[in-house]
Amino acid sequence: MMRPMVIGTALACAKGILIDLDGSFLEGTALAPGALELFESYADRIAFVSNNSSHTPEELSAEMAVAGIKVEPSRIFLAGAQAVTWLATHRGTTRIFALASRSIRHLARKQGLNLTLEEPEIVLLCRDIELSYERLAIAVSALREGAELVAANPDLTHPGAGGVPVPETGMLLASLRAAVPSAAPIIVGKPRVTMFAAALRRLGVTPEDAVMIGDNPVTDGAGASALGIPFILVGRHRDALARDIAGLLWDRAA
Numbered sequence: 001m002m003r004p005m006v007i008g009t010a011l012a013c014a015k016g017i018l019i020d021l022d023g024s025f026l027e028g029t030a031l032a033p034g035a036l037e038l039f040e041s042y043a044d045r046i047a048f049v050s051n052n053s054s055h056t057p058e059e060l061s062a063e064m065a066v067a068g069i070k071v072e073p074s075r076i077f078l079a080g081a082q083a084v085t086w087l088a089t090h091r092g093t094t095r096i097f098a099l100a101s102r103s104i105r106h107l108a109r110k111q112g113l114n115l116t117l118e119e120p121e122i123v124l125l126c127r128d129i130e131l132s133y134e135r136l137a138i139a140v141s142a143l144r145e146g147a148e149l150v151a152a153n154p155d156l157t158h159p160g161a162g163g164v165p166v167p168e169t170g171m172l173l174a175s176l177r178a179a180v181p182s183a184a185p186i187i188v189g190k191p192r193v194t195m196f197a198a199a200l201r202r203l204g205v206t207p208e209d210a211v212m213i214g215d216n217p218v219t220d221g222a223g224a225s226a227l228g229i230p231f232i233l234v235g236r237h238r239d240a241l242a243r244d245i246a247g248l249l250w251d252r253a254a
């Protein structure tokens, strides 16, 4: 963890800046204090690395453009989309039941995944914002039959507007495991290093030339540290080291 006086310098010197979204760059759908200024100062060095598992990068790019953040989808790494890519790469044409949003299911079909309700061999778990009892029952049944469980992220909640907790993928994961305790998930999102590594490749920088800004030491911090990326803590777990993203810019000015 860095001391406050060196955080501004670390940002200015970093060739790549990886930023978490919920609770860090965004507060609900609004930008966090200082987020716009941070983006305008370093836009060409920034990539977003988020455990969001309901949206595609294209959707988030369009939403952020409304708030004045013009970032191309190729710089946005999201756990749901990454889980789809992981399955396309590692599981090919396996029969998959996707407990996921319409956007993610559409993305999965576009990437050639075989989504089905019939005897699935894999359950893909994302933040299914259209969750129904029937869909939950299909997932439980498949897992009881021995289907593999692939989850986008382990987060129980993420902070929404005003810090109100938004139910996340990990909460659905807990409910599935309550019914099928033996279901051991493969987690694709943070803290796994896959998305961090992909973001570094996109920016063309090495871990030591990058920083990660995030609000969750367990996912943002642990994943960054596993690759040797310096980590700056902001947001709800914040302490005297970094009050918020605006604070990072004040440090830089000082």
Ligand SMILES: [Mg+2]
Pocket (backbone or CB within 6 Å): 020, 021, 022, 023, 024, 158, 214, 215, 216
């Ligand atoms: Mg976060």
